Amino acid sequence: MSGIVFAIPGDIDAPTGGYGYDRRLLREWHEAGIEARHIALPGSFPFPTEADLATTERLLAATAPDDVLLVDGLAFGAFPEALAARFADRLVALVHHPLAMETGLKPEAADTLRRSERLALARARTIVASSPTTRATLETEFGVPASEIVVAAPGCDPAPRASGSRGGAPLRLLAVGSLIPRKGYGDLVEAAAAIADRAWTLTIAGSPDHAPETAAQLRSVIARDGLADRIVLAGAVGPDKLAQLYDEADLFVMPSLYEGYGMVLTEALARGLPIVTTLSGAGAEALPDAAALKVPPGDAAALAKALARLIDAPAERRQRADAAWAAAGDLPRWSETARIVAEACLRDRASARNAARGFREKPMQDQRAREQD
Structure with a gap:
């Protein structure tokens, strides 16, 4: 055989x-x-x-x-x-x-x-x-x-539903993926700067080693925009730490310019997280519209508008989180x-x-x- x-x-x-x-x-x-x-x-x-x-x-x-x-x-x-x-x-x-x-x-x-x-x-x-x-x-x-x-x-593996932030803490945003040009993190930082008047923090979990110049430029832009105390570049993280980040998140964001699929989207869906994503691949296209706001790739203004919408609307976030959790049971x-x-x-x-x-x-x-x- x-x-x-x-x-x-x-x-x-x-x-x-x-x-x-x-x-x-x-x-x-x-x-x-x-x-x-x-x-x-x-x-x-x-x-x-x-x-x-x-x-x-x-x-x-x-x-x-x-x-x-x-x-x-x-x-x-x-x-x-x-x-x-x-x-x-x-x-x-x-x-x-x-x-x-x-x-x-x-x-x-x-x-x-x-x-x-x-x-x-x-x-x-x-x-x-x-x-x-x-x-x-x-x-x-x-x-x-x-x-x-x-x-x-x-x-996708079954996973417990995310707990999110508690009390009066700022909303926790999470993005996952290596710091390479295709992931569109420059657009995400630009979008974040445009909504700096809202209460949020952002963690980007991904290795900086695949494109060091891109990672360095991202750090520079974060510092330039005065966001160093609100955006954390966590680097490559292991499974346990990644699971913790998903559990603590309130909103998942994927700003990619192109994806063959986008596995992190189903990982976020499996935890019942509301999602803001670019329409950059099959994973984004397959997400239930009730669970995710979808914007064109490379459009920082549209990304900022979608993030602001969900940050400002707790009831809509809960509805989208419930839709994500309901869809999680049907994931392959x-x-x-x-x-x-x-x-x-x-x-x-x-x-x-x-x-x-x-x-x-x-x-x-x-x-x-x-x-x-």
Whole structure:
């Protein structure tokens, strides 16, 4: 029976949505008895050196001939066509969002990534997209036939409802995601400055290491606008601290310019938080309108207006929080995500049936966990 070799570049424990998705697939497969293992590719992707490409080819070649090679899109989109062609009969690409669509890339770098990703995707046996938005982009802009794409949206764990701030404390706003240009935190700080006359604090939880210049600029703007005592850049936080931040929050905000999905939105929804978000990806589009205010990406004025509206209207915040909590019970679970990806990877019918069997009991277990919360 075929096994899954999940090739992921860099540090799989890095606190980002993409790595979190990857880690969760491996965990779910292990719990379901699916044969799967992780191999670490060089961390230089999506701009690998020739030496790192040689290392990547050597690592893939060392796998068993009947193993399925599931490659995270951070590396896959930068594969030279010859490398993808060598393993084409067993390559599956996992695409969170196309590499060329990362905000802040120089035009020549974006063009290079767009060409390499188009050529590599043409060699994949199957492509897994993490959202319908990504699937549509792959079809329209990268020429991938719809029949070759499987959508496996991120799952979400049941979680306790957020407690929020208590007493007369300022409203606590929370944003989660690495400090990179695509996350739109510059717009968020501009919006926050425009409503500085309201009582609020903002915590942004996300690593500054992926784009140090962006992080430094953000700190500078916060200081310039006199918001250093109200906006906390918490850095990368572990699961326990992140759960605490969600529990203490009154309002969740996502100002991203583009997202393949936006997993933090479902995490916020699962905790019954009212949300202000940009319409920047499938996650935002799928949010119930009753739970979230949605504004155009890159529009700081609209973001400020939406935040002010909910800060000023406690009754509306409660209504939207109740709508979020009501919708949380219908969120997809990670067991379903992992089952979809496993079945997309495993080539023979017996392997696919075994994958489905391994996940059969998971939905009921997840429901019981939800009821206990």
